[in-house]
Amino acid sequence: MSAKALVAYATKYGATAEIAEKIGEVLNSAGVPADVSPVDQVKDLSAYDAVVLGSAVYIFRWRREASRFLKAKEKQLAERAVWIFSSGPTGEGDPVDLTEGWSFPKSLQARLDRIRPRETVVFHGAIDPGKMKGLEKWMIQKVKAAVEDSRDWEAIAAWADGIASAVKAERG
Secondary structure (H helix, E strand, C coil): CCCEEEEEEEECHHHHHHHHHHHHHHHHHHHCEEEEEEEECCCCCCCEEEEEEEEECCCCCHHHHHHHHHHHHHHHHHHHHHEEEHHHHCCCCCCHHHHCCCCCCCHHHHHHHHCCCCCEEECCEECHHHCCCCHHHHHHHHHCCCCCCCHHHHHHHHHHHHHHHHHHHHHH
C-alpha cells in the first residue's frame, strides 16, 4: 500500500500556500502521493499516513485557523507521522535567529508535545506591502522587517525531500 500525505496550511496573503504547494510538489515527485489543502477545508485525516502542517506567523502566533486545526485534530495527528513548519521572518540569516529563538507558538506547545512531530522548522517568509492594510504596513515599518520575498526554495525542497524519504522508509 502506498502511503499518502496531506500538506495542510494556513496563509494570509498566499506566501505560506506557495510553500505548501512546493512541499506537495516535491512529495508527489518523490513518489509520495500528497494532497495540498488549506486547513479549514480539511475534514478528515483517515486517508493520510503523514501530515505536514504549516502556518504563516504574525507576532509569534500561528494563523487562527491553523491553531484550531491543531486543537481539533490533535488525537488524529498524534497517530500519524507529522511535520510542522512556520513561515514568517524575512531578511538575511537563520529564520530562528531572526525570531529570537522562536520556533513554535508557546500557547500550542503542550499539544505539540502530545503530537510528537518528527520535525518543527521555521522558513523565511515573504512580505508584499501591496497586499497589506494600513495597520499591518505600519507594524512592518515599526519592527523594521525586510519587505521582500526571503523564502529559500532550496531549503524548502530539501526538507520536503527528507519527509518523502522518511515516509517511503516507513512504508517499507
